[in-house]
Amino acid sequence: MKMPETVPPLPKAVDRNRHLPAGQALTWLADGWRDLWTVPLPSLLYGLGVAVVSIIIVGGLYSIGYDYALFPALAGFFVVGPALAAGLYEKSRRLEVGLPVSLATMIRPKPGTGQHVMFVGAVLCGLMLLWMRAAVILYALFAGWQPFQGLDHIIPMLFGTPMGWALLLVGTVVGALFAAFAFAISVFGVPMVVDKDVDAFTAMGTSISLAWNNLPVMLAWGFIVMILTVLSLLTGMLGFIITFPLLGHATWHAYQAIKDRD
Numbered sequence: 001m002k003m004p005e006t007v008p009p010l011p012k013a014v015d016r017n018r019h020l021p022a023g024q025a026l027t028w029l030a031d032g033w034r035d036l037w038t039v040p041l042p043s044l045l046y047g048l049g050v051a052v053v054s055i056i057i058v059g060g061l062y063s064i065g066y067d068y069a070l071f072p073a074l075a076g077f078f079v080v081g082p083a084l085a086a087g088l089y090e091k092s093r094r095l096e097v098g099l100p101v102s103l104a105t106m107i108r109p110k111p112g113t114g115q116h117v118m119f120v121g122a123v124l125c126g127l128m129l130l131w132m133r134a135a136v137i138l139y140a141l142f143a144g145w146q147p148f149q150g151l152d153h154i155i156p157m158l159f160g161t162p163m164g165w166a167l168l169l170v171g172t173v174v175g176a177l178f179a180a181f182a183f184a185i186s187v188f189g190v191p192m193v194v195d196k197d198v199d200a201f202t203a204m205g206t207s208i209s210l211a212w213n214n215l216p217v218m219l220a221w222g223f224i225v226m227i228l229t230v231l232s233l234l235t236g237m238l239g240f241i242i243t244f245p246l247l248g249h250a251t252w253h254a255y256q257a258i259k260d261r262d
Helices: 024-036 040-063 067-084 086-097 103-107 114-143 151-160 162-186 189-195 200-213 215-234 240-258
Strands: none
Touching: 024 040, 024 086, 024 215, 024 240, 040 067, 040 086, 040 103, 040 240, 067 114, 067 162, 067 189, 067 215, 067 240, 086 103, 086 189, 086 240, 114 162, 114 189, 114 200, 151 162, 162 189, 162 200, 162 215, 189 200, 189 240, 200 215, 215 240
C-alpha cells in the first residue's frame, strides 16, 4: 500500500487558542465599563475599600520606618490584585445570569469557592513577599551594605547615577518575571474558581495554559492593566476607586472570551 506523501498532524487533545486579535482587549475594557456603571454603588464601594486599604498600608510602612519597602510593595500590587477582585468577578457573573447584585453578594463567596479563592490569594501573597525580599537583596547588591537613605535620596540615586540605572534595569526584569507568573496563574485562575466547581491547582494550571495560548491579546491586556494601575498609583491610590472595579469587571469578560468550553 502506498503511503501518502504527507501525513496530517495529530489533533490536539485540548486547543485553547482562541485566535483573538490584540485589539479584543479594548472590547473587554468597554464591557467592564458597562458592568461598572450597572448598579454602580457596590463596585465603587469595592474600589474605595481597595484605595483606603492601599493608603493605610503605604502610610503604615512610612510611619514605622519601612519606607525602603514602599516601591516593592507598590509593585507587589500587580501580583495580588487579581485575588482582591474576586467580588467584582462575582458581580459580573450575577449580571450575566440576571441575579440581583449587592455589596454583600460580592463579598460573600458562593458555597465551596471561598477556600479556593483564599488559596490562590495565599499563593499570590507568598509571591509578593518573595518579590519584596528579592528587591531588598537587589538593593543591597548594588548599593552595598549601608542603611537606606530615605525616599528623598532614592529618586536621584535611581535616575541620576549609573548604579541606579543598573538597579532599575535588573529590578524591572526580576519584577517583571514575578508579575508575569502571578498574572498567568491568576488572570483566569480566580475567575475560574468563582465560576466553576474546580480546585485552585486546576484553575491556576488552566490559567497559565489559556494565557500562553492566547499570548498576543493577553500581552495587550497586561499592558492595559499596567498602565491603569500606574496611573492609579500616581493619583495617591484614589484612582483605584474607578480603575480597580473597571479592571475587575473587564477581567471577567476576558475570562468569558477565553475560558475552556464545556
